[in-house]
Amino acid sequence: MKQSSSLEHLQKAIQCETISYPDRSRIDFKEYDKFIDFVKKAYPLLHKKAKLEFVEKHSLVFHLKGSTDKDPIALMGHYDVVPVNPAGWNVGPFSGELIDGYIYGRGTLDMKGQVIAVLEAVEACLEEGLVFERDVYLLFGHNEETGSEMPDSGARLTRDLLKSRGIHFKLVLDEGGAFINGKAMGVNSTVALIGVGEKGYLDVELTATQNGGHASMPPVTSALYDVFQAAMKMESHKFQADFNPATNAMFEALVPHMSQPLKFLFKYKQLFKPILLLALVKSPETASTVRTTSVMTMASGSSAPNVLAQVAKVNINCRIIPGDSIEKVKRRIETRVGPKIKVSIGHGTEPTDICRSDTPQFELVKKALSSVYPEFSVVAPYLMVAATDSRVYHGMSEAVYRVGPFGSMKDDRGTIHADNERISVDSFLKGIEFFKIILKEGSKA
Numbered sequence: 001m002k003q004s005s006s007l008e009h010l011q012k013a014i015q016c017e018t019i020s021y022p023d024r025s026r027i028d029f030k031e032y033d034k035f036i037d038f039v040k041k042a043y044p045l046l047h048k049k050a051k052l053e054f055v056e057k058h059s060l061v062f063h064l065k066g067s068t069d070k071d072p073i074a075l076m077g078h079y080d081v082v083p084v085n086p087a088g089w090n091v092g093p094f095s096g097e098l099i100d101g102y103i104y105g106r107g108t109l110d111m112k113g114q115v116i117a118v119l120e121a122v123e124a125c126l127e128e129g130l131v132f133e134r135d136v137y138l139l140f141g142h143n144e145e146t147g148s149e150m151p152d153s154g155a156r157l158t159r160d161l162l163k164s165r166g167i168h169f170k171l172v173l174d175e176g177g178a179f180i181n182g183k184a185m186g187v188n189s190t191v192a193l194i195g196v197g198e199k200g201y202l203d204v205e206l207t208a209t210q211n212g213g214h215a216s217m218p219p220v221t222s223a224l225y226d227v228f229q230a231a232m233k234m235e236s237h238k239f240q241a242d243f244n245p246a247t248n249a250m251f252e253a254l255v256p257h258m259s260q261p262l263k264f265l266f267k268y269k270q271l272f273k274p275i276l277l278l279a280l281v282k283s284p285e286t287a288s289t290v291r292t293t294s295v296m297t298m299a300s301g302s303s304a305p306n307v308l309a310q311v312a313k314v315n316i317n318c319r320i321i322p323g324d325s326i327e328k329v330k331r332r333i334e335t336r337v338g339p340k341i342k343v344s345i346g347h348g349t350e351p352t353d354i355c356r357s358d359t360p361q362f363e364l365v366k367k368a369l370s371s372v373y374p375e376f377s378v379v380a381p382y383l384m385v386a387a388t389d390s391r392v393y394h395g396m397s398e399a400v401y402r403v404g405p406f407g408s409m410k411d412d413r414g415t416i417h418a419d420n421e422r423i424s425v426d427s428f429l430k431g432i433e434f435f436k437i438i439l440k441e442g443s444k445a
């Protein structure tokens, strides 16, 4: 397959305005149909050889039969995107314009770039006449951006369908991962990270009630005071930090590349645990990988400036570390805020289990990354603090990993869900090579 046609395909994919909204009536499904039509035309061999099923009308399940009955592999993705604010963009957000070696547009990184790279790689393998020994599934969701807990989540319903057929995957690969500067961890190079699990999510509402009355004769403490005092207790007593299987595996992988004195400290990390955890919680980035976090995100009181609030509320948004749980977090909050405050659980999902990184599947992903990016020779597993659709496949495979094989993400990560999202052409083409290796090696029986 020619490089120019691969680029054109990505541009065409970006030009479909597949914007996700939690309020499904706002979604323009014609754009989703346009995307599906484009995929049909652009990848004729895939459509000839694979069985295509639709779940919840717009999630795509491609199934390529392999020559053996061994456990299949799945490459996941989603083709919905988040809305744009055109005023902040230097180019049309859905133009797919190619400027100075970059393709611009909503979804280039999150994640049509990856979906198209997978499709290009599969089509190229089929053109070469490659016979997969294992079945290959391509699972492309249509509403990842609004969360896999929604009752109509394409990813969840697809999982249910495949589970009902008794399928167990050898490998599931989805978006995620990162390229980061290793300096903070004593590594003098870029570190490529592969996600092996995800934190949980929980909204907790704190409520204080009061009889109300006139603001000119205030009581000793108002409802707002009470609820904020409770919320402040959460701010000043953070959840306890500890190592978890994902951070343990990350440090183990990084120790050989660390410089002193960190190398020594992390080599004996159980011994130096208190000092290390103290250092790790200092930066928000590392703190989020070693403890459950909580932060105030919303507050409400009365509806007029001179009226006392009868009901005052603060929302605490928590991200739950593996090993912790919704129930445990709720109990700890109740103990901390005291009996005067009502604690109610809102939207929540448990953390996933952590996939091991000493598996042949992890080695394969690592090898494929290093072979297209020899400059990123340090590869390590890590805990993702954001959620992806792949969380629903924990339990259906021992190897659910998250990876973004695009080197330009290192500098352009901040454009995800923001203005001027872009992917470098070089990275995109390397991403295709990455998936070719995964398909060729990963589908061997």
Ligand SMILES: [Zn+2]
Residues within 6 Å of the ligand: 078, 110, 111, 144, 175
């Ligand atoms: Zn995404």
